[in-house]
Amino acid sequence: MSAVVERCARQEWKSGPMSREVCHQFEVLVVGGGPAGLAAAARAAEASATVGIVDDNPKLGGQIWRGADQDAAGSDASMWLARLKARGVAVICGASVFDLPRPRVLLAEAETAVHVLAYSKLILATGARERFLPFLGWTLQNVIGVGGLQAMVKSGLPIRGRRVVISGTGPLLPAVAAHLRERGAEIMVICEQASWTNLLGFGCSLLQQPGKIRQGLRLSRQLAGVKFLTNAWVVSAHGGTALEYAVIRSKGETKAIPCDYLACGFHLVPNLELPMLLGCRIRNGCVEVDDLQQTAVPNILCAGEPTGVGGVELSIVEGEIAGLAAVGRVDEAKRRFRERAKHRAFAHALDHAFRLRHELSSLPSPDTVVCRCEDVRYSRLDRYASWRSAKLHTRCGMGPCQGRVCGPAVQFLFNWNSESVRPPILPVRVESLAVSASGPRSEYAEVLGGSK
């Protein structure tokens, strides 16, 4: 029997609801504490609005600025964090937004509380996640996401002297490789599935952006001597319980490469669950916004990766525009349009250069697990016409990750899209889902202090 059942047998388990409800009211509520969210919150707060920012991570910074509070003063991240603090923005970390119980109110679950978040304007900066593609052996231990490995190393995973193979697509691959190498990892090879001509085109598109060029040059110095293959991808991973070697395909040949970690990432996909729950219009896999980052739903704005994956600079400028627009500073917002246009060009170039090649859809064999939560293999899926029917009959995507991992994969493999999003948009305690947020609340708690 599982530990949970043992716990259930003890009396204190039966005590029922444990968490308290904490109510907040904000003029501007920002969901997501990455670059876009921080920029939006700072800009809105600097215009004297009452601003709150909620994030499911223990600290602000998002995926890319994880651990930003440790950064040296002067970094972009620490600058934005300081601006937030100076304006007393209420920070609610470790809380996941999971439902919209009534208009202009969100619920977020924290470890011992449910936050009831009322707002006048909402800015969605929910970021993106990595796309995984299933291949033989991808569920072995130490086969992980590129961003996931970076996060683990930042949180203290020892990587010195460990052999790492990196495979997938996108600018995250060399960036993470450089970071791991700096920490002492031995990068065996970087396999970029895109073609050399695509990358060349991408490089040319950067000529307008000296900043990106500088970053690129720095990366290439940091990665001097590391094998970087284009037109190459991992086909399988092998080992007993843990990983022993990865097999890659390059120039029509396959080759086994011994390694301790295989880090894979097939670019990023926007986190659309909350925008969809709120009714925002989605087009081509992104939240549709107007010039002022306003979505199709009144009073809801969106910034950063959900409007189209474009990297940190685009996220910041979109966040700034959304934050300014939310408090009516339209003229100031308009002055940031040119900057945004420049970075959007980069986003388009990204999209074009790192489009997934068709061959990758034949990576899974009939036996390959596609849905890890429910252990559903490829051969059980290809007969279904839609994800919903596959879900119903095979349980693919029905586990605790709610299809966050296999969803982007089946989208690529079978062209299945998720039609609907329902609360809770991620697993929460029954007591949290049971919170009644109806009726007029006579009093809202004082807005939390900015430093919490």
Added chain:
Amino acid sequence: MNGGRHDVVVVGAGIVGAACAYEFARRGLRVAIVDREMVGGGATAAGMGHIVVMDDSEAQFALTRYSQTLWQDLRSELPTDVEYDRCGTIWVAADDEEMAEVRSKHEYYGKRGVPTEVLDSPSLQRLEPNLRPMAGGLLVSEDAVLYAPCAARFLIERAQEHGADLILGSPVTQMGQGKAELADGSRFTAKFVVNAAGACSPQLTPGLEVRKRKGHLVITDRYPGFIRHQLVELGYLKSASALHKDSVAFNVQPRRTGQVLIGSSRQYGAEHEEVDHEILSRMLTRAEEYMPGLAQVSSIRAWTGFRAATPDKLPLIGPWPGDESLFLATGHEGLGITTSLATGVLLADQIAGRKSQIAIDPYLPSRMAEVVAHGK
């Protein structure tokens, strides 16, 4: 396009349509099953999959019990993904008044050959330690649960083995007078057409008194052993029979996967399929009252569905007055999984002109026509 000539066209590939197709095909009829979307995608997917004997009325008892024995006969053939589990139902009594109801239920079932056991408070606590202390309960040990979408698929595959055709992806625009027409232009002709479209059945057969009754469910992560029986509050009977107001009841189910399904709610007049937070909140609060430990359990998904409800709470199984070719198999409300197999058999008997094992009169659609004739 010509969909061809069949003996029977079944409209709706939910559990009821699947059971009808299965029974017809087994008896050698040439069958087509059509569905606008997929196998088991409507109330079959949304419901709990509880095979339960009910005693609201003599007719309800007869149908649920008969169908339960049919499921038991089929049990050894069901594939594992149907997750058939004879876990039994415990009707939970909160107080002495409900305990009195337990005893009368015990007597009723006993007289009709259904084994039940009256549980006092300590024995209930022993069987279900996560329940808060209760007055007692009634264990109905032959009740079972299953995963209905896969059960529907199994029945349809069996029908296909007997030559049935399955046509998915295009809604039926018109049926009756020995034919069914699909939105994609295809046209099926048959001696009989069966409306097994559940909550959508009135759209296909105007005048049919079937209303949508919305329900919510929540499923948890895996907690094997958290509960061991389907647990239903006895107050459920009161709330389920309240025809006109929104109601919630404690109704939880153990899944083979170790997950717990938490229900239930009933609403009329709610046509949209979105999750209604207030109903969900009431439903879960009710569940926490009975089972405080549920509060800390992780819920991974919530959804809604529409039951096909009739005014007298009995399904419509039989010919539709005024069209010799048109038969109904709808209006099963919350009991479609339980009564699907019996529905298939009763309908096949009627088509063959054979006498059924149980009296069919209470389920005949003509009873509605009589109500209409007298009432208006």
